[in-house]
Every structure is written in structure tokens, then in C-alpha cells.
Amino acid sequence: MAATVEGPELEAAAAAGDASEDSDAGSRALPFLGGNRLSLDLYPRGCQQLLHLCVQQPLQLLQVEFLRLSTHEDPQLLEATLAQLPQSLSCLRSLVLKGGQRRDTLGACLRGALTNLPAGLSGLAHLAHLDLSFNSLETLPACVLRMRGLGALLLSHNCLSELPEALGAIPALTFLAVTHNRLQTLPPALGALSTLQRLDLSQNLLDTLPPEIGGLGSLLELNLASNRLQSLPASLAGLRSLRLLVLHSNLLASVPAGLARLPFLTRLDLRDNQLRDVPPELLDAPFVRLQGNPLGEASPGAPSSPVAALIPEMPRLFLTSDLDSFPVTPRGCSVTLACGVRLQFPAGATATPITIHYRLLLPEPGLVPLGPHDALLSHVLELQPHGVAFQQDVGLWLLFTPPRARRCREVVVRTRNDNSWGDLETYLEEEAPQRLWAHCQAPHFSWFLVVSRPVSNACLVPPEGTLLCSSGHPGVKVIFPPGATEEPRRVSMQVVRMAGRELQALLGEPEAAVSPLLCLSQNGPPSFLRPVTVQLPLPSGITGLSLDRSRLHLLYWAPPAATWDDITAQVGLELTHLYARFQVTHFSWYWLWYTTKNCVGGLARKAWERLRLHRVNLIALQRRRDPEQVLLQCLPRNKVDATLRRLLERYRGPEPSDTVEMFEGEEFFAAFERGIDVDADRPDCVEGRICFVFYSHLKNVKEVSFYRGAVPVQVPEEAEAARQRKGADALWMATLPIKLPRLRGSEGPRRGAGLSLAPLNLGDAETGFLTQSNLLSVAGRLGPDWPAVALHLGVSYRELQRIRHEFRDDLDGQIRHMLFSWAERQAGQPGAVGLLVQALEQSDRQDVAEEVRAVLELGRRKYQDGIRRTGLAPKDSALPGSSAPQPPEPPQA
Numbered sequence: 001m002a003a004t005v006e007g008p009e010l011e012a013a014a015a016a017g018d019a020s021e022d023s024d025a026g027s028r029a030l031p032f033l034g035g036n037r038l039s040l041d042l043y044p045r046g047c048q049q050l051l052h053l054c055v056q057q058p059l060q061l062l063q064v065e066f067l068r069l070s071t072h073e074d075p076q077l078l079e080a081t082l083a084q085l086p087q088s089l090s091c092l093r094s095l096v097l098k099g100g101q102r103r104d105t106l107g108a109c110l111r112g113a114l115t116n117l118p119a120g121l122s123g124l125a126h127l128a129h130l131d132l133s134f135n136s137l138e139t140l141p142a143c144v145l146r147m148r149g150l151g152a153l154l155l156s157h158n159c160l161s162e163l164p165e166a167l168g169a170i171p172a173l174t175f176l177a178v179t180h181n182r183l184q185t186l187p188p189a190l191g192a193l194s195t196l197q198r199l200d201l202s203q204n205l206l207d208t209l210p211p212e213i214g215g216l217g218s219l220l221e222l223n224l225a226s227n228r229l230q231s232l233p234a235s236l237a238g239l240r241s242l243r244l245l246v247l248h249s250n251l252l253a254s255v256p257a258g259l260a261r262l263p264f265l266t267r268l269d270l271r272d273n274q275l276r277d278v279p280p281e282l283l284d285a286p287f288v289r290l291q292g293n294p295l296g297e298a299s300p301g302a303p304s305s306p307v308a309a310l311i312p313e314m315p316r317l318f319l320t321s322d323l324d325s326f327p328v329t330p331r332g333c334s335v336t337l338a339c340g341v342r343l344q345f346p347a348g349a350t351a352t353p354i355t356i357h358y359r360l361l362l363p364e365p366g367l368v369p370l371g372p373h374d375a376l377l378s379h380v381l382e383l384q385p386h387g388v389a390f391q392q393d394v395g396l397w398l399l400f401t402p403p404r405a406r407r408c409r410e411v412v413v414r415t416r417n418d419n420s421w422g423d424l425e426t427y428l429e430e431e432a433p434q435r436l437w438a439h440c441q442a443p444h445f446s447w448f449l450v451v452s453r454p455v456s457n458a459c460l461v462p463p464e465g466t467l468l469c470s471s472g473h474p475g476v477k478v479i480f481p482p483g484a485t486e487e488p489r490r491v492s493m494q495v496v497r498m499a500g501r502e503l504q505a506l507l508g509e510p511e512a513a514v515s516p517l518l519c520l521s522q523n524g525p526p527s528f529l530r531p532v533t534v535q536l537p538l539p540s541g542i543t544g545l546s547l548d549r550s551r552l553h554l555l556y557w558a559p560p561a562a563t564w565d566d567i568t569a570q571v572g573l574e575l576t577h578l579y580a581r582f583q584v585t586h587f588s589w590y591w592l593w594y595t596t597k598n599c600v601g602g603l604a605r606k607a608w609e610r611l612r613l614h615r616v617n618l619i620a621l622q623r624r625r626d627p628e629q630v631l632l633q634c635l636p637r638n639k640v641d642a643t644l645r646r647l648l649e650r651y652r653g654p655e656p657s658d659t660v661e662m663f664e665g666e667e668f669f670a671a672f673e674r675g676i677d678v679d680a681d682r683p684d685c686v687e688g689r690i691c692f693v694f695y696s697h698l699k700n701v702k703e704v705s706f707y708r709g710a711v712p713v714q715v716p717e718e719a720e721a722a723r724q725r726k727g728a729d730a731l732w733m734a735t736l737p738i739k740l741p742r743l744r745g746s747e748g749p750r751r752g753a754g755l756s757l758a759p760l761n762l763g764d765a766e767t768g769f770l771t772q773s774n775l776l777s778v779a780g781r782l783g784p785d786w787p788a789v790a791l792h793l794g795v796s797y798r799e800l801q802r803i804r805h806e807f808r809d810d811l812d813g814q815i816r817h818m819l820f821s822w823a824e825r826q827a828g829q830p831g832a833v834g835l836l837v838q839a840l841e842q843s844d845r846q847d848v849a850e851e852v853r854a855v856l857e858l859g860r861r862k863y864q865d866g867i868r869r870t871g872l873a874p875k876d877s878a879l880p881g882s883s884a885p886q887p888p889e890p891p892q893a
Contacts, residue, residue, distance in 0.1 A: 038089075041068040041101060047081040054088040064089050065126075068096040071112025071135055079118060086123040093126050100134035100157070109134055111157065117141035125149065128172075133157050140164055148172070156180050156200075168192035179203050179223075191215035202226050202246070214238035225249050225269070232256055240264075248272050248289070260285065291347075292316070292334060318783045325357045336784050340811050341381055342437075344395035351391065356445070357384040362684075363449070364693055365665050369414065369421045371453060372612060373496050375403060375664055376695045377411065378438075378450035379809065386446050387418075393441035397429070400450040401808055402436050403697050408472035408495065413440040414451045423451070435808065452697070454519075458492035461485055461522075470495050473516050475537040475579060481530050489524035491587070498611055500540055506607055507595060513539035514607070515580075515592035522587050531583035539594040544575040553600045554582060557589040557608075564591070564604035613661040614696045619644070620670075621653035632670050633701045634662075634694055646806065662694045699809060762823050762832050770833055774855050775823060778836075779815045781848045786815045792839035793822050 038061075040046035046069050053061055067089060071078060085092065099112025114135040122143040128151045130144065137158040144153070145166045152175040160181040168189030175198045183204040191212030198221045206227040214235025216222075221244040229250040236245075237258025245259070248271040259268065260281035268282070272292035282288045294316075315333040317326050326335055332347040339360045361367065361380040368376055377400040398413060412423040424440040438450045455472045461480050470476040473495045480491075496517040504512050515536045538544065542552075554573060555564040574581040580592055593600055615637045623629040631651055635643055640656055662668070669689040684691045762770045782789060790800055795818060807813035826832035833856060840849035 036063050037066040037068075038064045039068045041070040041096065041098065046070050047073045047077045050081050051084065054084045057088070061088060063091070065091055066094040066096075067092055068098075070101050071097050071099045071114040072102050072110070073113060075113045075115070078113060079116075083118045083120055086120050090124075091126055092124050094129040094131075095124070095127060096129075096131040097135070098131055098133050099136075109157070111136050117143050119143050122146040128152065130154070133177075140167065145170065151175065153177070163187055163190070165189040171195070174198070174218075176200070186210055186213070188212040194218060197221070199223070209233050209236075211235045217241065220244070222246070234258060237261065243267070245269070248292075255279070255282070257281070318785070320780055320783050324359065325355055327353060327355050329353045338783055338811055339379075339381075340399045340784075342395075342397040344397075345390075346392045346394075349390045349392045349394060354385075354388070358382065361447075363665075363695060363698070365667060367447070368449060368665060370451065370665050372608075373454050373494070375452040375697055376449065377401065377403065377452055377697050379698075381448045383442075383445040383448070386444075388445050389443070393443055395439065396442045396448065397437045397439050398448065398450050399808075400436060400438055401697060403452045408455045408497065409452050410455050411436075411438055411450060411452050413438050413448055415442070415444075415448050416446045417444060423453075423456075435804070454494040454496050456492050456494050458490060460488050460490050462488050468493060473497075473537070475535065476516060476518060477535045478520065479533040479535070480528075481532070484528045484530045484532055485524070486529065487524065489522055491520065491522040493521075494519045496611065498607065502610060503607055506610060507597060507603060509595060509597070512593075512595045512597075513541055514594070515539050517608070517611075518590045520587035520590070527586045531585055533581055533583050534590065535579050535581045536590065536592050538575070538578060538580055539592055542594050544577045544579075547575075547594065549573075549575075551594050551596055552580075553593040553595070554580070555591040555593060555600060555604050557591075557604075559588075562605070564589075564601045564608070566600055609663075612663055614664065614694070615659050616662050616694065617656040617659055619653065619656045621647060621651035624650060624652055631701065632690065632692075633699075634668075634692060636696055664694070664696055666694050668692050668694065762826060770823075770836070770852070770855065774852070775819055776816070778848055778852065779812070779819050781851070782815050782819075782845070784811075785843055785845055786818060788843040789839050789845065790818050790822075792842045793835065795822060 038050075040049055050069065067085075069081070073081075082097075085095070097112075097114060099114070100109035102110045112135045114132065115137060117132075119142065121141075124147070126149065127147055128149055130147070130150060130152070131154040133154050134157040137155065137160060140155070140160065140163060144150070145164065147170070149172055150170055151172050153170075153173060154175075154177045156177050156179040158178075158181050160178060160183060162183065162185060163178065165187045166189070167187065168191070170193070172195060173193055174195050176193070176196060177198075177200040179200050180203040183201065183206055186201070186206065186209060188210045189212070191210065191214065193216060195218055196216050197218055199216070199219060200221075200223040202223045202225040204227050206224065206229060209224075209229070209232065211233045212235070214233065214237070216239060219239050219242055222239070222242060223244075223246040225246045226249040229247070229252055232247075232252065232255055234256045237256050239262065241264060242262050243264050244267050245265065246267075246269045247255075248269045250273050252270070252273040252275055254275065254277060255270065257279040259265070260279050266287050268285070268288045270278075270293065271289050275290065275293040275295060278290065278295065315329075315331065317333055317335045319326060319335065319337050323338070326333075328345050328350055330348060330350060330352070332345045332349055335343045335345070335356075337343075337358060337360075341358075341360075343356075359382045361382055363376055363380055367380055370376060378398055381398065396413070400411070402411070403409070411428060412426045414421055414423050416422075424442070427439045429437040429439055442448070455470075457468060457470055459466055459468050461468075461484065463483065463485060465480045465482040465484060467480070468478045468491060470493060476493070476495050478491070478493065496519070498514055498517065500513055503514055504510055515538065518534070518536060520534070538547070552568065552573070553566050554568045554571060556567045557564045571582040571584070584590075591604060593604065595603075597603060616634055617637055617640045619631075619633050619635065619640070621631045621633075623631070631647070633643070635656075637659055644656070669691050671689050762775075779786075787800055790803075791797070800818075803814050803818050807817060823832075826835070833852070837849050837852050840846070840852065
């Protein structure tokens with residue numbers, strides 16, 4: 001988020017920045033105290049500031065009625081501060097104790113440290129508004145239940161699993177928000193809150209509601225979205241004052257008919273449930289939203305609904321892996337692709353029917369645009385026709401695995417528009433542990449990918465000037481004076497940190513230090529009309545009072561130059577106790593160094609490369625069941641041990657290579673040596689080499705079949721030579737030995753690619769077999785329904801999560817692994833095929849179940865025909881499934 005200040009406020013903002021360096025809070029005016037409001041939530045050391053005020057007891061403090069305080073503080077200090085409130089701020093009417101001011105590496109708000117409240121807070125007799133959102137509360141503090149005058153209570157984004165019965169005894173409560181918690185049930189006493197007007201319980205784990213909820217006679221708004229509700233109590237029809245009822249994203253199969261008779265109801269949101277039938281009174285109501293429900297579809301064994309044709313329902317499509325296109329009509333639709341991508345086309349997005357084509361492409365440097373400090377988190381999704389404009393934005397959800405925790409980074413969806421790439425406004429939604437959705441609105445169709453980048457702050461610079469601050473590094477700011485530009489132009493900044501120990505190891509200098517690395521960019525003319533002031537924090541551990549100016553260097557880099565330039569002599573560095581300020585007229589990269597070295601430019605280039613390098617290991621393993629299958633993988637060093645533990649049950653091979661260093665998006669190859677022929681039909685095989693591109697957060701895996709025979713003439717022998725001598729610039733990184741499989745008699749070399757699976761023995765001859773090919777066909781049809789089928793087959797939820805994690809970028813791989821692993825465990829067991837058919841039916845995949853039955857029937861017929869042809873069928877008995885021969889009728893007398 002960018003912080004901007006315009007025009008005359010520039011000088012005041014700069015003065016405030018200077019004042020922040022003064023440690024004596026009592027010697028200056030209190031900018032956080034205005035009238036009867038005391039706002040300390042955005043100031044560092046807010047608790048210390050408040051304790052200092054409580055000791056001094058200025059007259060303004062006695063007038064404070066509204067207090068805001070951050071809970072990102074030491075818990076003991078926070079508790080001591082809150083204990084002072086009843087004595088020092090006795091007139092307090094509103095108390096906001098929120099976390100959320102700090103963010104994690106993905107940009108999500110962090111919870112504060114608050115887990116309880118001092119008992120004395122119940123003495124705040126005038127308190128009417130209490131906000132405890134974004135904290136770590138697991139139970140509601142007892143003092144809250146004794147605040148008899150409380151009218152608004154906000155408890156969102158905590159860890160509450162239940163609410164106490166005593167909550168119903170707060171007589172004046174009119175607003176209660178408990179969203180994004182872990183509530184599974186509600187206390188019946190909640191219905192005693194006769195004054196409650198607004199109740200928000202969305203984003204919890206509720207599966208039922210107490211009937212007493214119908215006693216909330218004053219309730220105007222009720223939000224129960226994103227829970228697990230399967231039914232609603234009939235008492236909801238007693239909420240005669242209700243105007244807004246939000247129930248979307250639940251598991252509701254029906255709703256009480258009495259909801260249609262609520263006199264003041266103006267909006268009823270029932271989207272994305274399991275509703276198959278709705279009271280007719282609600283079908284034509286303009287305030288009811290029903291999209292995303294299987295309305296009119298018959299449940300298994302139930303008759304179809306007579307109102308199915310009347311429902312303007314949005315179609316829901318689930319594409320299997322053999323489909324690469326789908327139709328979109330003006331009605332809109334919700335689409336889930338086989339690769340796990342989701343798209344939402346709202347009604348009216350297109351005026352005429354259109355066919356959308358999609359491809360999921362492997363990333364490669366020519367297709368993936370990455371900045372110097374970006375990391376790729378997904379494959380590339382291509383949607384066609386390119387450039388098509390929709391009348392409403394299309395919702396797009398891309399799955400990705402979150403990166404390792406890194407400070408000051410954010411995740412965005414990147415897309416190509418015309419001839420340039422840009423980042424879309426992106427929201428993150430959790431799909432499962434270690435699996436997130438990147439959600440954006442796609443204004444057009446092109447290529448899309450998920451990228452992790454340093455946090456970017458941007459603003460529009462008007463001719464009157466403005467101030468741009470870094471959200472992750474408060475000390476980094478850029479001040480644009482009035483007249484710096486004639487036309488408004490957009491500017492952005494990114495800030496990257498470098499660990500001091502890495503720099504000290506690189507330079508061999510214990511006292512060396514650097515500031516954060518600053519990248520400034522803009523659109524419009526390359527230069528500004530007036531100098532722009534840039535402020536950077538001094539290198540860590542250095543202050544303006546103690547530094548040796550001869551060791552301070554301001555470095556500048558303008559791509560595509562190869563080196564960093566020392567511009568300390570060209571600009572006038574203004575130093576304060578904590579910061580360095582300088583003026584520039586055009587933007588690029590800036591870096592402050594503090595070192596005894598003289599030629600700093602070349603060292604900065606090496607340090608900048610070190611920032612972007614990943615330490616990786618290479619592994620080569622062979623399948624134990626089929627040694628002709630070779631797995632090649634490039635792994636970040638911290639993932640090697642866990643990956644080997646997971647793979648060594650099915651693979652064997654040599655130890656990983658020594659650690660090597662690689663850049664994000666760097667190309668490399670694997671060259672097999674004498675005696676191995678690489679499958680040349682692979683698209684990633686070029687002249688006998690297997691091509692790789694390293695992306696630190698994706699699976700860099702190749703599974704290769706190799707065969708005994710002569711080496712193709714195109715395969716070079718550099719790898720063999722490099723093994724003898726590894727120079728400083730050698731291309732060779734590692735050589736790993738692989739044991740060749742034995743020749744298969746006189747059959748000669750066997751060529752073939754693909755997955756090698758053990759022979760299956762699922763079923764029996766009389767009831768029918770399912771072959772490997774049959775199971776592959778079933779796997780291709782399941783799509784996103786495979787987890788339900790797996791659970792009905794008896795696969796444990798833990799095993800399900802393991803499969804999802806192991807094949808997290810491959811939906812087809814998840815399905816095949818689940819199905820074939822189950823089949824191998826069932827080999828030779830009676831009733832296995834019947835169990836599969838039953839699981840398909842229980843998962844509402846009757847179409848696939850019928851296909852399996854047809855395969856079994858065909859197999860039984862072939863078996864019976866074979867028995868008859870060979871004369872093995874007993875003449876006096878019937879084969880299973882056939883009619884027994886009838887004896888001839890006796891002659892008539």
C-alpha cells in the first residue's frame with residue numbers, strides 16, 4: 001500500500017520524519033492525540049507512549065473518549081498498559097485493540113499478541129464499542145461479559161471455537177461480529193439478545209444453528225456465509241425485522257418456506273449451496289440470488305423438480321484432461337479445468353456465445369517474464385482467443401504452493417496485454433494447508449502466471465507533488481516537490497534486503513554493511529523537471545554521528561549496464577542520525593555501502609548476484625520396479641532430504657550432487673554418457689540432451705526412459721571431459737552414476753515412453769476384470785471429483801492430503817496415483833470392482849459407474865464365449881449370468 005501526501009503537506013510530512021528521530025516523547029506536541037481521540041495503533045512503541053502519558057496525566061488525557069492501540073507489542077507490556085485504562089481514561093467510550101498492522105510474506109494481516117484482557121477493564125463504565133479483531137483470543141475474556149453498556153463487539157479474525165452462554169446477558173448489544181474464527185456451535189442464549197440488530201458469523205465452521213436464534217426480534221442483518229450449514233431451523237421465519245440474510249457458500253439442501261414471508265427482507269443470498277429445490281415463492285423474487293446451485297437436478301433415486309426449467313441457473317462445467325475448450329454463453333458459467341484452474345464468467349460477460357480454448361504450458365525463459373528478484377510459483381496458463389474483451393471482468397483462480405517465509409514479498413498474477421506484461425490486483429484464498437488460490441479479475445484473455453515479487457508501492461505523482469513511502473521499510477521514502485512533472489505520471493518502488501553476514505562473508509570484512517536495495521521506476525519522460533529527494537536508511541549498525549564518510553558509498557545501476565557506478569561524489573549526501581538523503585532527476589537502482597574497499601562497483605555486482613542465487617542439488621534415481629525409468633530432479637538444498645525420504649521407497653540411486661548455485665529461470669541440461677540412448681521423441685530432448693529450466697518453487701523433475709545402444713552422434717562428450725577437469729567457467733555441474741538394466745534376452749532394445757505400471761488383477765474372470773487401460777479411462781473422467789471417490793474407496797484423509805502435496809502441480813497425477821495405489825492394494829481381493837462402482841455412485845458419478853459396468857459385462861461375455869468355444873462349459877449346467885437350458889416338454893397324450 002502506498003502512502004501519499006500532496007501539496008502543502010510535504011513539509012509537514014518531512015518534519016514528522018525528522019521528529020521521529022527524537023526519543024523524548026514528552027518534549028514535543030503529541031501528533032497522535034487529537035481532541036477526544038488518541039490514536040497509537042500506527043505508531044511504534046504505542047504501549048510505552050501510553051504508559052508515559054498515564055504517568056504525566058496531561059489535561060488532554062482526561063478528555064479522551066476514543067482509543068486505538070496496536071496489539072503487536074510485548075504481551076506483558078500490553079497487559080500492564082491495559083490495566084491502567086480504568087484509572088487514566090475513565091471517560092473512554094470506544095476501545096480498539098487490533099492486530100493486523102503487520103503483514104506476512106504473502107501480504108496477509110498478522111494477528112496481534114492479545115490472548116486475554118485484565119479483569120479491571122470491566123470498570124470502563126462508559127465503554128460502548130470494543131474491537132478485538134485480528135488477535136489470538138481462544139476464549140472470550142470474562143471482563144467483556146460484565147460490560148453492561150457495550151453496544152458493539154467485534155471479535156473477527158481470532159481463534160474462538162465457541163461463545164459463552166453469558167454473552168446473551170449483555171443487555172445493550174446491537175452489533176456482534178465474530179467472522180473468520182473457528183466456531184462450530186452457537187449458544188442457545190444468543191437468542192436472548194433482544195436488542196441485537198446486526199450479527200456477522202461468516203467464515204466459521206458452523207454446521208447447525210440453535211432454534212433459539214429465531215428469538216432475535218430486532219435483528220436487521222444476519223450473515224452466515226462460508227460455513228458448513230446443511231439445514232436451517234424453521235424459527236428463522238420468526239425474524240420479522242430481518243432485511244438482509246446472507247447464506248452463500250454453505251451446504252444447504254433446502255431452506256424454510258417461511259423465509260418468503262418475511263415482510264422486510266430485501267436481499268437473500270443463497271449462492272453456491274446444494275439447493276435442488278426452492279420454495280416457489282422465492283423463485284421469482286428479485287431479491288433472491290441462487291447462482292451456483294444444482295437447482296432442478298434430481299438427487300439419486302429422487303424425481304426431478306417440476307420447476308427446473310424456470311431457474312436461470314449459471315452452468316457449472318468440470319473439464320477432464322482430454323478437453324481443451326468449453327463454450328460460454330451470455331448466461332455465464334463457472335468452469336473448473338482439469339489442471340485445477342477455476343474461471344467464473346458472470347452473466348452478461350459476453351453478448352454472444354464464444355468458445356474458449358486453454359493450454360497449461362511449461363515455463364521457459366522466452367515465455368516467463370521475471371524481474372531480477374521475482375520467483376515463479378505456477379505453470380503458464382494460456383486462454384484464447386487472445387485479447388478478447390468481456391463486458392464484465394472474468395474471475396480467475398490459479399493454484400500455487402506458497403513460497404518459503406520471506407519478508408517484504410507479495411504474490412501477484414502476471415499477464416500479457418498487447419505487447420507488455422503487467423501485474424493484476426491479486427487476492428489470496430486458502431484452499432488447503434500449503435495450497436493457495438491466487439484470485440484476480442481478468443479484463444482480457446492472454447497468458448497468466450503466478451509470481452512472488454518484492455512488495456511494490458506505487459502512486460500517481462501530480463504536478464503539485466507527493467510523498468511515496470515503502471510499506472515494508474518505513475525509512476525508505478521519495479519526496480516529489482511541486483513542479484517535478486507537468487503531467488501526472490505513475491511511479492513505483494521495490495525494496496530488497498541483504499543479510500549482513502552474507503556481505504561480510506563475501507568481502508571478508510566484519511564491519512561491512514549495506515542499506516536496503518532500492519529500485520525506482522516510472523512511466524513517462526525519463527527525467528523529472530525538478531530534483532526528487534530520496535531517503536534511504538543508513539547501513540545496519542551505522543549512525544550519522546559515528547560513521548566515517550570516506551567509507552560511505554552511494555551506488556547506482558542502470559540496466560542493462562554490467563556494473564554498479566559509485567556516484568557519491570556526484571550527489572550531495574545529507575546525513576541525519578538514521579538516514580541518508582540525496583536528490584536525483586531520473587530513476588533506477590540505488591544502494592548504500594559502508595566498507596573500507598575502494599573499488600566497490602565490481603563487489604556490488606557480485607553481491608547483487610549472490611542475492612539472486614539459489615543453492616541447489618541434482619539427483620538421478622531409477623525406479624525399483626522398472627529400472628528403465630530414470631528420474632532427474634533439481635532441488636533447492638533445503639528440500640533434498642525430505643524429497644529423498646519420500647522417493648526412496650520407489651526409487652534407488654546415487655547420493656545427490658554437490659551443491660551448485662543457479663539463478664531463477666536459468667537454463668541447463670542433462671547429457672547422458674556412453675551406453676545410454678535418450679528417447680528422442682520428447683519435446684524437451686534436444687540433440688540427445690534433456691533440457692531444464694530452474695524455478696525455485698516448481699518441481700524441476702524429468703522422468704526419462706533409457707535404452708542400451710550406441711550413443712547418437714549428436715551427443716557431445718563435454719560431460720566426460722569436464723569430469724576430468726572442472727575449470728572455473730566449465731559448463732559441467734555434476735555427474736551421477738546410473739546402473740544400466742539388463743538386456744531382455746534376444747528382444748533387443750525396447751523403445752517406449754510413459755508411466756510403467758505393475759500388471760493389475762482387479763476382479764475375477766467370472767464377474768469381469770478391470771485392466772490398466774480401463775482404470776486409466778476412469779481416471780481421465782473423474783476430474784475434480786476424485787477426492788470424494790477416494791474417500792468412498794476407503795482412502796484416509798491423511799493419505800489424500802499426501803497425494804495432493806506430492807502431485808500438487810498435476811491433477812492427472814493425483815488421480816492416477818490414488819486410483820492405481822488403491823487397485824494394487826486390492827489385487828486378488830474379492831469384491832474390489834463392486835467397491836469401485838459403489839464409490840462412484842456415492843460420489844454422484846453415475847456416468848462413470850455405468851461405463852465400468854459396461855466394461856465388466858463385455859468381459860463376462862467374452863469369457864463365456866471363450867469357455868463355449870473351447871468346450872469346457874459343462875453341458876448340464878449354465879454359466880453364471882446365462883439362462884439354464886430348459887428340458888423338452890413331454891409329448892402330449
